[in-house]
Amino acid sequence: MDGIDYDTEGTVFDIQRYSIHDGPGVRTIVFLKGCPLRCRWCSNPESQNPEPELFYRASSCIHCGQCVPVCPTKALSRENPGFVDRDKCVKCGTCTKVCPTDALTMTGKLMSVREVMIELRKDATQYRRSGGGVTLSGGEPLFQHVFARELLKACHEQGWNTAIETTGYTTRDVVRDVMPYVDHALIDLKAIDPKVHQANTGVDNRIILENALCIASLTHAVVRVPVVPGVNDNEEAVEAVGRFAKLMPGVDTVHLLPYHTYGENKYALLDRPYPMGDVANMKPDDVSHLVKVVEGMGLNCEIGG
Numbered sequence: 001m002d003g004i005d006y007d008t009e010g011t012v013f014d015i016q017r018y019s020i021h022d023g024p025g026v027r028t029i030v031f032l033k034g035c036p037l038r039c040r041w042c043s044n045p046e047s048q049n050p051e052p053e054l055f056y057r058a059s060s061c062i063h064c065g066q067c068v069p070v071c072p073t074k075a076l077s078r079e080n081p082g083f084v085d086r087d088k089c090v091k092c093g094t095c096t097k098v099c100p101t102d103a104l105t106m107t108g109k110l111m112s113v114r115e116v117m118i119e120l121r122k123d124a125t126q127y128r129r130s131g132g133g134v135t136l137s138g139g140e141p142l143f144q145h146v147f148a149r150e151l152l153k154a155c156h157e158q159g160w161n162t163a164i165e166t167t168g169y170t171t172r173d174v175v176r177d178v179m180p181y182v183d184h185a186l187i188d189l190k191a192i193d194p195k196v197h198q199a200n201t202g203v204d205n206r207i208i209l210e211n212a213l214c215i216a217s218l219t220h221a222v223v224r225v226p227v228v229p230g231v232n233d234n235e236e237a238v239e240a241v242g243r244f245a246k247l248m249p250g251v252d253t254v255h256l257l258p259y260h261t262y263g264e265n266k267y268a269l270l271d272r273p274y275p276m277g278d279v280a281n282m283k284p285d286d287v288s289h290l291v292k293v294v295e296g297m298g299l300n301c302e303i304g305g
């Protein structure tokens, strides 16, 4: 094992314990900030910007005004639509320290590998008992690839299973640098049609498809598809993903994730419009015909996962 730099820092916006999804056994999910994509349905809008950001929850604000004078850039005012002038806010977090109701909070904080490992060690017994471990998610975990790599190395040194949830939108060098420390890659293929991919995520999918093939040649991989109404919730689109998955070395399983709106309220906290408008949650039954398509191609198919 190469040396591990425990001082490497990265921006983390959440650590979720006791997950039974996103890899084998009981897992802790570490969510890293930063993503080069802008999926219209993204359930973690706070993950996209690599920097820490300010959440403002209007329903918790008691209009006491204590935050207004402490802001160094005068970004807070009742005159501002949404209260926070996002162009003026420098994300210093000073206002959050005086708010008595947590209407203002920061999402994302700088943590060292050492600090994250202290959190992860609390669940080490669960990992050993269940064959679980640690999953890096986001955002795109490879966006902060040096931090991700050192964290994965540190997990391996403890003997824990490691996984990443990735779009694969990165360079080949990063893939080769990080994959030796990943036991299980959950690779999102959101659309095979390049025009559909570009229109709905903001990026071309050529690099993603090339890296998906490479990642599957380097570690155990599963393909995941967020099934989104009006984007890829049809048999042709899912069949195209299945055809591609069959080209990926060792891949025998596709997960279909029905579209959900759980992230919608977080757009309001960032004063951003929700790009999906009023498109309703999908139910597992809504994708059962797509499961049959995947299974008919000789692949395993799970809803969720």
Ligand SMILES: C[S@@+](CC[C@H](N)C(=O)[O-])C[C@H]1O[C@@H](n2cnc3c(N)ncnc32)[C@H](O)[C@@H]1O
Binding pocket: 035, 041, 042, 043, 044, 137, 138, 139, 140, 141, 165, 166, 167, 187, 188, 224, 225, 226, 227, 257, 258, 259, 260, 261, 262, 263
């Ligand atoms: C939050 S993402 C993090 C990993 C990476 N950014 C990605 O998209 O692959 C984890 C999973 O949630 C899925 N996802 C994101 N928004 C979703 C939504 N509104 N409905 C269903 N799945 C969603 C993604 O497609 C991905 O499989």
Ligand code: SF4
Binding pocket: 054, 070, 071, 072, 073, 074, 075, 076, 084, 088, 089, 090, 091, 092, 093, 094, 095, 096
């Ligand atoms: S985070 Fe800093 S700059 Fe932004 S509103 Fe709060 S105090 Fe002002």
Ligand code: SF4
Binding pocket: 060, 061, 062, 063, 064, 065, 066, 067, 068, 098, 099, 100, 101, 102, 103, 104
């Ligand atoms: S300190 Fe908190 S509760 Fe008071 S006005 Fe500011 S955001 Fe609202």
Ligand code: SF4
Binding pocket: 035, 036, 037, 038, 039, 041, 042, 043, 044, 047, 048, 138, 139, 140, 167
């Ligand atoms: S790739 Fe993942 S984190 Fe990035 S915008 Fe899309 S769903 Fe969100």
